[in-house]
Amino acid sequence: MKQHSVALGALALSLIACSSTAFAGETVRPMAVEDLLTLKRVGAPVASPDGQWVVYQQTDTDPKELKRNTGLWRVSAKGGAAERIADLPDASENSPAFSPDGKRLYFISGKSGSDQVWFVDLAAPGTAPVQASAFKTDVAGFKISPDGKRVLVWGDVGRDCPTLGCEESGDTSQPGPGTGRHYKDRAGFVRHWDAWETPGNYSRGFAFDLDPAGKVAGTAVALDGPKGTLTGDVPSKPFGGGEELAWTADSKGVFFAARQADGKEPLSTNLDVWHSELDGKAPHSPTKANLATDTQPSPSPDGKWLAWAAMARPGYESDRLVVWVMDLATHQRRALTGGWDRSVGSIAWTPDSKALIVTAEEVLDTPAFRVELASGKVTRLKLAPKGLTEGHISNVTPLANGALLYTRDSVSGPAEVWITEKGKAPRQLSHANDAQLAALVPLKSERFSFKGANGDTVWGQIHTPANAQGQLPVLLFVHGGPQGSFGDGWSFRWNPRVFASQGYAVVSVDFHGSTGYGQAFTDSINKDWGGKPLEDLKLGLAAALAGRPMLDGGNVCALGASYGGYMMNWIEGQWSDRFKCLVQHDGVFDARAMAFETEELWFDEWEHGGKAYFEAPDEYEKWNPANHVDKWKTPMLVITGEKDFRIPYTQGLAAFTALQRKGVESELLVFPDENHWVLKPKNSLQWHQTVLAWLGRFLKAGK
Numbered sequence: 001m002k003q004h005s006v007a008l009g010a011l012a013l014s015l016i017a018c019s020s021t022a023f024a025g026e027t028v029r030p031m032a033v034e035d036l037l038t039l040k041r042v043g044a045p046v047a048s049p050d051g052q053w054v055v056y057q058q059t060d061t062d063p064k065e066l067k068r069n070t071g072l073w074r075v076s077a078k079g080g081a082a083e084r085i086a087d088l089p090d091a092s093e094n095s096p097a098f099s100p101d102g103k104r105l106y107f108i109s110g111k112s113g114s115d116q117v118w119f120v121d122l123a124a125p126g127t128a129p130v131q132a133s134a135f136k137t138d139v140a141g142f143k144i145s146p147d148g149k150r151v152l153v154w155g156d157v158g159r160d161c162p163t164l165g166c167e168e169s170g171d172t173s174q175p176g177p178g179t180g181r182h183y184k185d186r187a188g189f190v191r192h193w194d195a196w197e198t199p200g201n202y203s204r205g206f207a208f209d210l211d212p213a214g215k216v217a218g219t220a221v222a223l224d225g226p227k228g229t230l231t232g233d234v235p236s237k238p239f240g241g242g243e244e245l246a247w248t249a250d251s252k253g254v255f256f257a258a259r260q261a262d263g264k265e266p267l268s269t270n271l272d273v274w275h276s277e278l279d280g281k282a283p284h285s286p287t288k289a290n291l292a293t294d295t296q297p298s299p300s301p302d303g304k305w306l307a308w309a310a311m312a313r314p315g316y317e318s319d320r321l322v323v324w325v326m327d328l329a330t331h332q333r334r335a336l337t338g339g340w341d342r343s344v345g346s347i348a349w350t351p352d353s354k355a356l357i358v359t360a361e362e363v364l365d366t367p368a369f370r371v372e373l374a375s376g377k378v379t380r381l382k383l384a385p386k387g388l389t390e391g392h393i394s395n396v397t398p399l400a401n402g403a404l405l406y407t408r409d410s411v412s413g414p415a416e417v418w419i420t421e422k423g424k425a426p427r428q429l430s431h432a433n434d435a436q437l438a439a440l441v442p443l444k445s446e447r448f449s450f451k452g453a454n455g456d457t458v459w460g461q462i463h464t465p466a467n468a469q470g471q472l473p474v475l476l477f478v479h480g481g482p483q484g485s486f487g488d489g490w491s492f493r494w495n496p497r498v499f500a501s502q503g504y505a506v507v508s509v510d511f512h513g514s515t516g517y518g519q520a521f522t523d524s525i526n527k528d529w530g531g532k533p534l535e536d537l538k539l540g541l542a543a544a545l546a547g548r549p550m551l552d553g554g555n556v557c558a559l560g561a562s563y564g565g566y567m568m569n570w571i572e573g574q575w576s577d578r579f580k581c582l583v584q585h586d587g588v589f590d591a592r593a594m595a596f597e598t599e600e601l602w603f604d605e606w607e608h609g610g611k612a613y614f615e616a617p618d619e620y621e622k623w624n625p626a627n628h629v630d631k632w633k634t635p636m637l638v639i640t641g642e643k644d645f646r647i648p649y650t651q652g653l654a655a656f657t658a659l660q661r662k663g664v665e666s667e668l669l670v671f672p673d674e675n676h677w678v679l680k681p682k683n684s685l686q687w688h689q690t691v692l693a694w695l696g697r698f699l700k701a702g703k
Contacts, residue, residue, distance in 0.1 A: 030465065031440045031501035033688040036492065037681050038063050040432040043395060043407060044095060045417045049102040051401050052077055055085065056417050057094045058432055066681035070094045072107060075429050077403075077419060082430060086120040086129050093118070095141060095242075100148040104214050106132065114138050117153065119214050133216040136165025140203065141235075141242050144210075145251035151216060152223075152245060152254055154205040156198075159231055163206060163220035170200040186263030192599050193238035194643040194675030203233040205245060205256060207278050221278045223256055229282035232261040236271055236295075243296050243346065249303030253277045257295045266601045269317050273297045273308050286326060292319060296346070300353040304328055305373070307336070307356055309344050315602045315610060318483035320519040323347060323358060323371060336376045341518040342369075350398045357381075357396050357404065361516030364447060364459055364487040365390040368406065383418065383426055384408060392489030409490035411463065411497060412443050442466040443497045445488070450543035453512055453532035456521070460509040460540045461486065463496040464550065471552040472505040473699035476541055476579075480562030482513045482533065483522050493677060493684070494561065502692060504699075505551045509540030527609050529563075530570045530623035537567070538575065555699050559691070561585035561639075562647065562676065566625065569655055572636065573628025581698040583691055585639040586647045586676055589655040591624040592617070597648045629658045635665040637694045639687065641674035667694065 041059040048054075054077050059070040070092040075082040086093055091111035098105055104119045111118070112131055115138040120129045133139060133153065140155045157163075158170020173181045173196070183190050189197045209218035223245075224230040234256050235244035244257040259271045271293045276283040287294035292311040299306050306326045311319035321343045326333040337344065342360040349356055356371045362380075367390040370379045383406060384390045391410030398404055402422045409415040417430040444466040452458030464472060477494065479486040486496075486508035496506040510517070512532035513525025525533060545553040558579050560568050565587020572582065588594045595613035598604050605612055608619040621627060636659055640652030649670065659666035669690050671683050678687045 028439055028441045028467075030503075031498050033498060033685060033692075034063065035436065035440060036495055036498045036688075037061055037066065037684060039414050039436060039492075041492070042415050042417060042430050042432050045395055045397070045405055045407060045429075046096050046098055047077065047397060047399050047405050048098050049100060049400075051399050051403070054405060054417060054419070054429055055096045055098070055105060056430060057096060058430075061681060066685070068681065072096050072105075073430070073432075075417075077429070079427060079429060082432075086118070088118070088129055097142070097144055099144055099214070100146060106142070106144060106151075108139055108142070115140070117142050117151065117216060121214075130214065132210075132214060135163070136167070139164070141245075143242060143245060143247060145247045146249060147251040149210055150207055150247075150251060151210050152205055152207050152247065153216070154203055154234060154245070156201055156203050158201050159204070159224075159227055160200075161204075162222070164204075169198065171198040172200040173198060188261055188263050188265040189599060191645045193645055194641075195238075195645075199261075202231065202261065203235060203237060205234045205254070207254065221276075221280060223254055223274075223276045223278075223283060224258070225276065225280070225282035230258060230260065230274065232258040232265075234258045240295075246297050246299055248299050249301055255297035255299060255306065256283075257297060266599060267315070267605070269293050269311070269315055269602050271295050273306075286331070292316070293321075294324075295321075298347045298349060298356070299328075300349050301351055302353040304353065307347055307349070309347060310335075315606050317600075317603055317606070318481070318515070318522055319343075320522075321345075323356065325373065336373070337371060337378065339376065340378050341520075343515065343519070343522075346394065346396060348396050348398055351400045357398055359393055359396060361485060361487065363516055364461065364485065364510070365516075366392040366394070366487065366489065368393045368396050368404070383420055385426055385428075389488050392487065411445055411461070411488050411490065413437050414490045414492070441501060443500060444468075445496075448543060450539055452536040452539050456512070458510060458512070458536050458540060459517075460507065460544060461488070461496075462544055462548070462551070463500045463506040465500055465503070468503075468505075468550065470550070471555075472503060472550055473555040473557075473695075474541075474545070474551050474553065475499055475504045475506045475695070476537065476556060476558040477506055477508040478537065478558065478560030478564035478567045479508065479510075479514070480560070480564050481515070482525050482529065482563035482566075483515055484563075485510050485514045485516050487516065494559075498688070502695075504695070507541060507544045507551075509537055509544075511536035511540070526607060527619060528623075529566065529607065530574065533567065534570065534574060538578075541578075555580065557581040557583070557695055557699055559583040559585075560587065562587065565647070568636065569625035570623065570628075572632040572634055573625060574631075576632065576634040579634055581694060582634050582636040583639070583694060584636055584652070584655060586641065586644055586652065587655070588625070588647055589651045589658070590626040591620040592626075593654070594647065594651060595620060597650065599645050626654070626658070629662065632658060632662050632664055635698060637667045637669065637691065639669045639671075639690075641671045641676065641678070643673065643675045646676045 038061045045056040055074045072093045073082040074085040088111040093107045093109045095108045103123045106119045109118045117133040118129045143152045205223040206220040208216045211217040272285045273287045273294045274283040274285045291314040294310045296309045309321040313319045323337040344358045346359045368381045396406040407415040420426040446462045449459045565584045568582045568584035638656045640649040656668040
């Protein structure tokens with residue numbers, strides 16, 4: 001990659017005051033966009049049943065062609081060099097899983113021309129990987145049963161299809177003879193996230209036997225039962241995954257999460273936990289009485305308990321996720337973390353079934369916590385090296401020997417695999433990015449707090465190159481969500497380190513509505529999109545600049561995407577004198593049009609008091625940027641993706657049209673093949689080139 005774009009390299013050098021620098025005895029250079037694109041992406045760690053080995057997936061990006069390939073790597077749990085395992089030439093391998101006896105490593109590969117389940121025989125080193133499934137459709141995911149005799153697989157098939165793949169897709173939206181899509185009355189979603197819906201075709205799960213040779217065999221048993229009982233995506237779309245499906249401890253059944261796909265689906269957050277006994281009959285739901293979200297079913301290893309995460313308010317996708325547990329013998333249930341004002345992100349049982357390890361956002365970090373089953377007592381765990389912030393902990397797996405396997409990333413670097421044993425310091429097992437990061441100028445990060453709107457404590461961060469000298473122009477990053485956080489975690493999209501390395505100070509503020517500060521703080525943005533958050537941003541920027549002469553307060557641009565993009569449009573009409581330029585990506589421009597164009601109606605309506613636009617137009621118009629175009633004057637770069645169905649590209653086009661008609665200096669960047677995010681490597685390169693050129697034009701970085 002570093003040889004791929006000479007133009008970008010020249011641009012980066014023109015923006016940075018310093019070049020290669022001696023730092024801590026080493027010669028280091030500023031981080032470039034090429035580094036961001038080619039850093040390795042590590043995840044999905046699994047441990048062998050005996051705890052001796054750890055396998056993880058790693059995605060590499062070719063620096064010249066920007067093509068990506070994912071492979072599996074094995075490392076001793078004691079540490080040491082990692083080695084590539086189960087390599088299939090000219091193919092990718094992902095989603096590793098050990099068989100319960102540790103003799104096989106299963107994974108997904110597209111070597112056969114479609115994504116199928118494969119395995120490598122660990123008892124016979126050097127033997128070639130074996131294809132274990134040959135379905136007519138792609139396998140999206142799988143899970144091996146605790147006894148190793150069965151496998152659960154899922155993928156997109158017709159609702160009438162009795163197995164994973166039939167000749168017909170089941171999609172009823174294209175009856176022909178033309179190319180038109182025809183959606184019937186009350187069909188539900190017409191399009192979702194970045195794809196047009198296919199009524200009659202869903203993500204569905206099936207259980208199969210595994211024969212003695214380790215291959216998929218036998219007759220399929222559908223989790224959703226006969227047609228007419230449950231129809232919906234398993235796991236849920238667009239972001240559901242393996243965390244929504246789990247085998248029972250005795251391998252005789254499966255718990256899973258699903259939402260009915262019907263005319264109410266665009267308005268419903270009513271995801272339920274279901275139980276299939278794999279007898280061909282309809283599944284039943286123990287959470288049916290709750291009309292809000294129930295997800296992440298997690299049976300205890302001893303088979304006595306079911307844990308899951310539940311919200312309380314229907315229609316609110318950012319409500320607090322509370323861990324509930326149910327005695328599977330008596331069906332008695334209780335809110336295990338009901339008294340803890342945090343929203344859980346993941347759930348994992350300890351092997352002795354006495355506690356759960358959960359993750360949750362907490363003041364810029366995402367730590368792990370131990371929750372005692374008997375008492376509900378919550379204890380924050382220390383999984384970061386001494387002297388470092390916790391950062392972002394994920395993929396937590398408690399091991400039989402008491403150790404915890406997990407990944408950790410931070411704003412300074414991407415995820416690596418870690419392990420911690422009781423009473424011992426955490427150890428880093430994977431070192432995929434160590435060498436590349438060591439060649440770069442480190443990032444200096446500072447956390448700060450201030451009194452924001454209503455006198456509440458609000459937190460933020462400041463990021464600068466560790467070797468920065470003189471004044472730095474300032475970038476104000478505004479996060480999306482809006483119920484989200486610019487916390488201490490790595491991102492391959494909005495990455496503070498790569499921007500700081502171009503000679504900027506990056507400031508972010510977790511305004512009212514952000515997560516990790518209690519549910520009341522998160523709720524406080526409701527019906528107040530342009531109120532308290534804007535006040536927090538004003539006060540936060542002032543607090544960041546106060547007493548920090550290195551930050552050039554007269555040389556500032558603001559950037560944001562999604563809700564952050566909305567805020568750029570709002571700032572144009574409310575605070576435009578403060579900034580030399582703005583970057584608006586996928587932001588809401590016209591609240592009225594958004595109300596009728598977006599797909600997940602529950603989100604937009606909840607944010608405006610739970611009512612549709614025609615029921616409460618004043619709520620939508622109160623914070624509508626389109627009503628203040630007469631005051632727009634700050635130069636703005638507008639970015640959008642044609643496959644963004646959450647905030648359709650017409651919102652970006654409308655903002656650009658407003659800027660052009662007002663005579664405000666502006667540019668428009670449209671990606672025809674991207675959704676709400678920019679995911680393709682070459683598109684990411686172009687995104688960064690365009691944004692950095694825009695910023696450099698107004699901030700004159702490097703002077």
